[in-house]
Amino acid sequence: MKDRLSNLDEKKRIKIINSAMEEFSRNTYQKASTNKIVEKAGISKGSLFNYFQSKEKLYEYLETFSIREIADAVVKKLDWEEPDILQRIKNIVIIKLDVCRKYPHLIEFSKRIYENKSIDDLKAIYEEFVPNIYEKVYYENIDFSLFKEDIEINEIMNIMIWTFEKMGENYLNRIKSGERVKIDAISNEVDRYIEVLRKGFYR
Amino acid sequence: MKDRLSNLDEKKRIKIINSAMEEFSRNTYQKASTNKIVEKAGISKGSLFNYFQSKEKLYEYLETFSIREIADAVVKKLDWEEPDILQRIKNIVIIKLDVCRKYPHLIEFSKRIYENKSIDDLKAIYEEFVPNIYEKVYYENIDFSLFKEDIEINEIMNIMIWTFEKMGENYLNRIKSGERVKIDAISNEVDRYIEVLRKGFYR
DNA sequence: AACTGAAGTGACCACACTGGTCAAAAGAAC
DNA sequence: GTTCTTTTGACCAGTGTGGTCACTTCAGTT
Numbered sequence: 001m002k003d004r005l006s007n008l009d010e011k012k013r014i015k016i017i018n019s020a021m022e023e024f025s026r027n028t029y030q031k032a033s034t035n036k037i038v039e040k041a042g043i044s045k046g047s048l049f050n051y052f053q054s055k056e057k058l059y060e061y062l063e064t065f066s067i068r069e070i071a072d073a074v075v076k077k078l079d080w081e082e083p084d085i086l087q088r089i090k091n092i093v094i095i096k097l098d099v100c101r102k103y104p105h106l107i108e109f110s111k112r113i114y115e116n117k118s119i120d121d122l123k124a125i126y127e128e129f130v131p132n133i134y135e136k137v138y139y140e141n142i143d144f145s146l147f148k149e150d151i152e153i154n155e156i157m158n159i160m161i162w163t164f165e166k167m168g169e170n171y172l173n174r175i176k177s178g179e180r181v182k183i184d185a186i187s188n189e190v191d192r193y194i195e196v197l198r199k200g201f202y203r
Numbered sequence: 204m205k206d207r208l209s210n211l212d213e214k215k216r217i218k219i220i221n222s223a224m225e226e227f228s229r230n231t232y233q234k235a236s237t238n239k240i241v242e243k244a245g246i247s248k249g250s251l252f253n254y255f256q257s258k259e260k261l262y263e264y265l266e267t268f269s270i271r272e273i274a275d276a277v278v279k280k281l282d283w284e285e286p287d288i289l290q291r292i293k294n295i296v297i298i299k300l301d302v303c304r305k306y307p308h309l310i311e312f313s314k315r316i317y318e319n320k321s322i323d324d325l326k327a328i329y330e331e332f333v334p335n336i337y338e339k340v341y342y343e344n345i346d347f348s349l350f351k352e353d354i355e356i357n358e359i360m361n362i363m364i365w366t367f368e369k370m371g372e373n374y375l376n377r378i379k380s381g382e383r384v385k386i387d388a389i390s391n392e393v394d395r396y397i398e399v400l401r402k403g404f405y406r
Numbered sequence: 407a408a409c410t411g412a413a414g415t416g417a418c419c420a421c422a423c424t425g426g427t428c429a430a431a432a433g434a435a436c
Numbered sequence: 437g438t439t440c441t442t443t444t445g446a447c448c449a450g451t452g453t454g455g456t457c458a459c460t461t462c463a464g465t466t
Contacts, residue, residue, distance in 0.1 A: 004442095031234040034425060044444045049426060118380060148402075155399040159366050166365035177321060196358040199351070200403030207413095237454060247415045252455060 005051045005061075016041040016051070018103060020062055025108035028115075029059060063113055064125075066106050071129045073099050074137065083143035086160065086194045092137070093164050093190055097183075100172065107172060146202050156201050163193060208254045208264075219244040219254070221306060223265055228311035231318075232262060266316055267328075269309050274332045276302050277340065286346035289363065289397045295340070296367050296393055300386075303375065310375060349405050359404050366396060 005013060019041035023032045034055055038048050052058040077095050082088045100106055113122065126133050138161070144153060167189065175181055208216060222244035226235045237258055241251050255261040280298050285291045303309055316325065329336050341364070347356060370392065378384055 026231055027234055028229055031230055033423080035423075045426080046428080046444055047442080050442075055425065114376070119376075151402060152395065152399050155396055156403075158369075159362065159396070159399065162366055162369035163362050166361075166369060173317070173322075192355065193358055193362070196355050196362065197403075199354060200359075200400075210413095236452075238452075248455080249415050249457080250413080253414075258454065 008051075012043075014102065016043065016048070017062065017065065018105060020058060021066070021103060021105035021109040024059060024062065025105050025112055028112075034058075062109065066103070066110055066113075067122075067125050068129055069103065069106065070096065070099055070110075071126055071133060075130050075133070078137065080136075081141060083141055084146060085138070085142050085144075085157070086197060088138075088142065089160055089164055090190050090194060093168060094187070096168065097171075097186065104172075104176070107169075148201060148203055151201065160197055160201075163197070164190065167193065211254075215246075217305065219246065219251070220265065220268065221308060223261060224269070224306060224308040224312040227262060227265065228308050228315055231315075237261075265312065269306070269313055269316075270325075270328055271332055272306065272309065273299065273302055273313075274329055274336060278333050278336070281340065283339075284344060286344055287349060288341070288345050288347075288360070289401060291341075291345065292363055292367055293393050293397060296371060297390070299371065300374075300389065307375075307379070310372075351404060351406055354404065363400055363404075366400070367393065370396065 005016075008016075016037075020037045022040065023037045026032075032055075034045070034048060037058075038045050041048075048058070052061060073095050074092065077098075078091055079088070082091065117125075123134065130136075138157065147153060147156060171181055171186060208219075211219075219240075223240045225243065226240045230236075235258075237248070237251060240261075241248050244251075251261070255264060276298050277295065280301075281294055282291070285294065320328075326337065333339075341360060350356060350359060374384055374389060
């Protein structure tokens with residue numbers, strides 16, 4: 001068989017991926033330690049190099065894995081008919097949060113990818129999976145007539161997207177530092193911000 | 204003399220601080236290399252351990268330095284009489300950007316500090332320099348009656364602050380990847396967003 | 407030019423840790 | 437019991453570590 005990893009028990013596979021993501025997100029590629037990865041994953045050195053042939057192959061696997069994981073989740077779970085951008089953004093927040101519950105270091109790891117790849121490179125990889133994903137997610141079927149007249153759509157869109165990205169980062173930090181955050185609390189806060197943004201920018 | 208560093212030529216001192224900040228922001232404390240630091244700073248190993256006694260002392264120096272540097276700049280340069288929160292936020296953006304031009308890795312390094320200190324610890328350190336700095340910066344002398352009625356002030360404040368933090372992060376990324384960004388362009392974009400936010404949330 | 411104290415250097419150290427290997431052990435299936 | 441697959445971890449040669457200190461270079465004074 002080609003892919004020795006996919007034959008593994010899912011819990012074990014996730015544990016390995018999370019351990020590797022954590023190590024690679026804390027350190028540069030060179031300084032990330034395969035010893036630490038196997039230790040935290042609870043497997044032996046030999047196994048890691050059996051599943052992946054080398055440290056480099058492991059890193060490349062994680063790279064495409066993390067990009068594909070988010071893109072797939074968004075494509076599959078997003079309600080592409082929702083015309084209200086605020087509802088759609090909420091939808092995306094929930095989807096991303098769901099992925100992050102499975103892979104808590106995915107966001108941090110993705111940021112590391114940025115260090116060696118330009119934004120255009122990254123977009124190209126995303127678009128390889130789903131052509132024009134960026135435009136589609138935030139523009140396809142969106143009803144821009146909901147916005148007030150005479151107002152800069154680009155800026156409003158950024159303000160909305162940034163708001164929820166920052167909220168997500170804050171929650172992720174709190175979760176990482178041990179706090180137990182209920183999904184309902186997040187959903188409520190998202191709704192509160194949606195309401196404020198609606199009052200500000202919608203007709 | 205006690206502080207061997209302050210006797211140095213300023214350019215040299217800044218070069219050392221920047222080199223150390225960069226190394227410590229790319230790697231965990233343990234994996235950050237003093238060899239790399241002296242290499243990039245253009246000084247010898249002996250000198251580094253002459254200025255600071257140990258790797259740990261160097262790290263501690265950077266920690267208080269970076270916190271103090273931002274706090275001092277804000278306290279000294281902020282117009283504390285400005286009642287318009289949007290103008291005040293713009294003021295802060297410009298001040299931070301100015302500090303970052305001198306120390307480009309300060310923000311990234313500060314994020315590393317978070318990993319080992321809780322948010323409350325950090326606030327405590329800030330407040331040691333300037334009591335109640337957080338409340339003062341965003342609330343002292345601010346005229347909240349500028350806001351629309353019946354709207355959540357906390358949420359609006361966060362939306363505004365987050366918007367400009369995200370903008371700052373984007374600019375920092377672009378600068379780090381080599382782009383030459385003019386200060387005027389940033390100022391213009393800040394103004395554009397201020398206008399949009401004003402239309403949305405002010406009376 | 408000669409002297410002096412301070413500032414700066416880099417070869418050197420003992421050692422921790424590296425990515426990767428592979429013979430042997432353990433497990434699975436019959 | 438036999439055969440095949442999966443897993444293990446001691447082991448390797450090599451790299452890089454934080455820190456030292458005998459030495460050189462420099463700046464100032466006489």
